Amino acid sequence: xxxxxxxxxxxxxxxxxxxxxxxxxxxxxxxxxxxxxxxxxxxxxxxxxxxxxxxxxxxxxxxxxxxxxxxxxxxxxxxxxxxxxxxxxxxxxxxxxxxxxxxxxxxxxxxxx
Amino acid sequence: xxxxxxxxxxxxxxxxxxxxxxxxxxxxxxxxxxxxxxxxxxxxxxxxxxxxxxxxxxxxxxxxxxxxxxxxxxxxxxxxxxxxxxxxxxxxxxxxxxxxxxxxxxxxxxxxxxxxxxxxxxxxxxxxxxxxxxxxxxxxxxxxxxxxxxxxx
Numbered sequence: 001x002x003x004x005x006x007x008x009x010x011x012x013x014x015x016x017x018x019x020x021x022x023x024x025x026x027x028x029x030x031x032x033x034x035x036x037x038x039x040x041x042x043x044x045x046x047x048x049x050x051x052x053x054x055x056x057x058x059x060x061x062x063x064x065x066x067x068x069x070x071x072x073x074x075x076x077x078x079x080x081x082x083x084x085x086x087x088x089x090x091x092x093x094x095x096x097x098x099x100x101x102x103x104x105x106x107x108x109x110x111x112x113x
Numbered sequence: 114x115x116x117x118x119x120x121x122x123x124x125x126x127x128x129x130x131x132x133x134x135x136x137x138x139x140x141x142x143x144x145x146x147x148x149x150x151x152x153x154x155x156x157x158x159x160x161x162x163x164x165x166x167x168x169x170x171x172x173x174x175x176x177x178x179x180x181x182x183x184x185x186x187x188x189x190x191x192x193x194x195x196x197x198x199x200x201x202x203x204x205x206x207x208x209x210x211x212x213x214x215x216x217x218x219x220x221x222x223x224x225x226x227x228x229x230x231x232x233x234x235x236x237x238x239x240x241x242x243x244x245x246x247x248x249x250x251x252x253x254x255x256x257x258x259x260x261x262x263x264x265x266x
Contacts, residue, residue: 008159011159011187011188012159012162012163014187014223015159015162015163015166015184015185015186015187015188016163016166018184018185018186018223019163019166019167019170019184019185022185022231023170025231026170026231026234029231029234029235029238030175030238031171031173031175031181032170032171032172032208033170033171034170034171035169035170035171036170038169038170039166039169039170042166042169066224067223067224069187069223070223071187071190071222071223073190079190079224110187110188112154112155112156112188112189112190113153113154113155
């Protein structure tokens with residue numbers, strides 16, 4: 001798929017990171033994992049398309065929280081720290097065009113609905 | 114995890130007794146479209162991309178006519194399992210080269226309460242490893258029949 005916003009690239013990066021992180025457990029359940037190196041390569045390629053400051057923020061947040069990007073639910077609640085976000089943020093956040101950070105926990109926000 | 118706990122993750126709206134897809138990509142699309150419609154999510158492409166990447170790691174077609182496409186995605190808020198059947202079979206690049214007839218798609222959020230995603234995946238593999246369960250699932254026509262197989266599995 002063709003991605004146009006950095007938030008979408010970051011979301012794809014987090015999805016890949018979660019997959020790479022759980023390879024050994026999935027392998028233990030009997031699934032094949034011969035494409036591990038291919039996934040690691042895809043991760044590098046994806047990361048190279050994200051601006052350095054944003055990628056740096058993502059890596060710092062990942063180290064701190066394990067998951068850098070958190071979901072915002074319909075009622076504008078951050079699923080990382082459960083604070084209610086201002087309505088003014090959701091109008092911008094829902095477009096996926098800007099990376100916004102939670103005022104409570106500092107994680108990157110992703111509106112699902 | 115026991116079978117009684119597992120059934121709470123299934124949803125009748127995500128029961129597809131007659132899948133139309135003929136290829137792996139069509140299959141993933143068909144189930145994800147339903148998943149997005151039922152869960153009212155806006156990001157089907159994010160889920161699809163994650164599932165396609167997962168297939169690059171290794172086929173989730175585990176043989177004996179079974180496929181369990183699965184993964185965590187930032188585009189999900191709850192663990193959800195969809196179940197579909199294909200009478201014709203789908204060319205899925207399975208480890209035994211045979212078409213798949215029973216498909217379980219497991220989508221999990223980045224963090225899930227009680228960390229249930231991997232135990233659920235493990236339980237599904239365990240249930241589907243028994244030929245009597247596979248045969249009963251093939252024969253199940255309704256959601257209640259399907260749930261009964263999982264419950265007793």
